[in-house]
Amino acid sequence: MNTQSYIQFALLKLVLVTSLIAVNPVVIAADDEAVSKSLTTLFRASRKVISDNQSMINDESKGEKGLSGAAVAQMAMDNYQKAAGSPLAKNPAENAMLAAVKEVMADAQDLINQQGVGFKGFLPAVFARQVATRFSQKMSGSMTIKLTAPKKYVRNRANRPDKWEHNIIEAKFSSEGYERGKPFSESAAIKGKMAFRYILPEYYGESCLGCHGKPEGELDITGGKKEGGVLGELGGAISLAIFK
Numbered sequence: 001m002n003t004q005s006y007i008q009f010a011l012l013k014l015v016l017v018t019s020l021i022a023v024n025p026v027v028i029a030a031d032d033e034a035v036s037k038s039l040t041t042l043f044r045a046s047r048k049v050i051s052d053n054q055s056m057i058n059d060e061s062k063g064e065k066g067l068s069g070a071a072v073a074q075m076a077m078d079n080y081q082k083a084a085g086s087p088l089a090k091n092p093a094e095n096a097m098l099a100a101v102k103e104v105m106a107d108a109q110d111l112i113n114q115q116g117v118g119f120k121g122f123l124p125a126v127f128a129r130q131v132a133t134r135f136s137q138k139m140s141g142s143m144t145i146k147l148t149a150p151k152k153y154v155r156n157r158a159n160r161p162d163k164w165e166h167n168i169i170e171a172k173f174s175s176e177g178y179e180r181g182k183p184f185s186e187s188a189a190i191k192g193k194m195a196f197r198y199i200l201p202e203y204y205g206e207s208c209l210g211c212h213g214k215p216e217g218e219l220d221i222t223g224g225k226k227e228g229g230v231l232g233e234l235g236g237a238i239s240l241a242i243f244k
């Protein structure tokens with residue numbers, strides 16, 4: 001082998017080795033990405049059952065609402081299929097989320113089936129927080145999910161963004177050219193533990209503004225202060241971590 005072809009051979013090896021190193025994390029990340037997409041879609045599909053049924057939940061004349069754990073889990077799976085275009089794959093994490101949905105609804109029965117009480121405080125965000133807490137417990141430290149929001153818009157301190165979430169919300173989601181609705185993911189440490197982190201932006205729709213809209217500071221039906229948000233504005237984010 002002459003010098004030139006030796007150098008070419010060495011370069012080729014270098015290219016091959018580097019591309020192997022480069023390809024490997026991408027393969028792992030693609031899987032984490034798919035799991036994250038499935039779980040955040042299911043999370044939203046479940047929450048949609050509560051928003052779709054909000055006026056019935058708030059109906060003081062109606063007792064039994066028919067929103068048992070099993071019924072809500074079934075509607076969540078139907079919503080998932082509509083949103084994702086394929087049926088939910090029942091992997092352990094998806095099953096854990098469905099189990100969390102069932103438990104939250106089982107606990108909510110007395111509250112939501114009360115007659116003579118209109119607004120009961122059982123809202124999509126409240127349901128989502130309870131499901132997130134139970135899901136994260138069930139995954140015993142291997143995965144966590146959370147509904148959060150831009151710092152200035154956080155109502156419940158339990159939903160405050162951590163440093164990483166805050167940074168992505170401010171530096172990416174709120175920046176001019178950031179593609180609407182596009183999730184962001186990367187490897188990052190959480191309290192010293194490495195994780196695949198995934199965060200999905202959410203925007204205020206018309207139905208949100210009765211509580212999160214203008215005039216800022218006015219009390220909404222829940223007794224909380226309106227944020228002064230506007231239609232289409234970044235209002236929240238779903239954040240998922242898969243620990244390594």
Ligand code: HEC
Pocket residue numbers: 123125126129147148149153154155156157159202203204205207208209210211212220221222224235236237
């Ligand atoms: C009936 C009033 C009401 C409506 C309508 C409403 N929200 Fe909320 N939202 C609340 C309350 C109250 C909380 C605090 C829930 C809790 O205790 O975790 C909240 C919490 C949130 C959070 C979690 C962060 C935080 O502030 O604690 C997000 C994100 C959010 N809402 C987004 C939305 C979006 C998007 C919509 C419309 C699709 C919407 N909300 C509709 C009242 C409302």
